Amino acid sequence: AGNFLSAFNFTPDEPPVRLYGGYASSNFKAVGRKAGEGERQTLLLKVNYGGLNKEDIEHQLFVMNHLRTVEFPTNYPHPSASGSLMVEQIGRSAILLDFIQGKPGDKVLADDEAKAPKLISELSAALAKLHQVKWPDRKLRRNLTETKSETGALKLRH
Numbered sequence: 001a002g003n004f005l006s007a008f009n010f011t012p013d014e015p016p017v018r019l020y021g022g023y024a025s026s027n028f029k030a031v032g033r034k035a036g037e038g039e040r041q042t043l044l045l046k047v048n049y050g051g052l053n054k055e056d057i058e059h060q061l062f063v064m065n066h067l068r069t070v071e072f073p074t075n076y077p078h079p080s081a082s083g084s085l086m087v088e089q090i091g092r093s094a095i096l097l098d099f100i101q102g103k104p105g106d107k108v109l110a111d112d113e114a115k116a117p118k119l120i121s122e123l124s125a126a127l128a129k130l131h132q133v134k135w136p137d138r139k140l141r142r143n144l145t146e147t148k149s150e151t152g153a154l155k156l157r158h
Contacts, residue, residue: 001016001018001026001028001030001045001047002016003089004045004047004087004089004094004096005030005032005045005096007080007081007087007089007094008034008045008078008079008080008081008087008094008096009034009035009036009080009081010030010032010033010034010035010043010078010096011032011033011034011035012030012031012032013031013032013033013040014031014032016028016029016030016045017029017030019044021104025046025047025048025049025052026046026047026049027044027045027046027047028044028045028047029042029043029044029099030042030043030044030045030096030099031043034078035081042099042101043078043096043097043098043099044075044096044097044098044099044100045094045095045096045097046094046095046096046097047092047093047094048092048093048094048095049092050091050092052093054086054093057086057093057095058086060095061077061085061086061095064076064077064097065077065085066133066135066136067133070133070134072129072130072133073126075097075098075099075100076097076098077095077096077097078096078097078098080096105119105123
């Protein structure tokens with residue numbers, strides 16, 4: 001995680017903490033500072049699984065960056081020292097995102113099922129807002145029904 005954080009000009013104040021429960025990546029909570037910024041930040045380093053399609057990661061970054069322009073609340077990407085939103089090293093890639101503090105919905109419900117109607121209502125409102133987002137014409141939705149790669153993984157096309 002340290003080499004990737006350096007590529008993002010991020011110096012941790014403490015060792016990054018591995019988080020569990022993600023899909024197709026290794027996630028780390030990193031607390032520290034970006035070069036030139038004195039303020040301490042908590043960010044999420046997402047080191048992607050080596051077999052993850054680069055186009056999928058680029059599309060994810062496109063979506064999150066576009067959501068920033070319409071002020072939809074999510075974890076936004078941070079650029080590397082070179083200005084790229086994705087860093088590639090030794091067959092893996094990584095992105096650096098805002099860290100969103102909180103408790104996963106399944107744990108909230110496990111603690112108090114009576115919160116379900118409020119949680120579902122808030123989730124529904126966020127989903128409705130997400131569906132109202134206007135997308136640039138130049139970026140087409142991806143076709144998930146296309147070919148498979150040599151490894152059998154689904155290849156997504158734009």
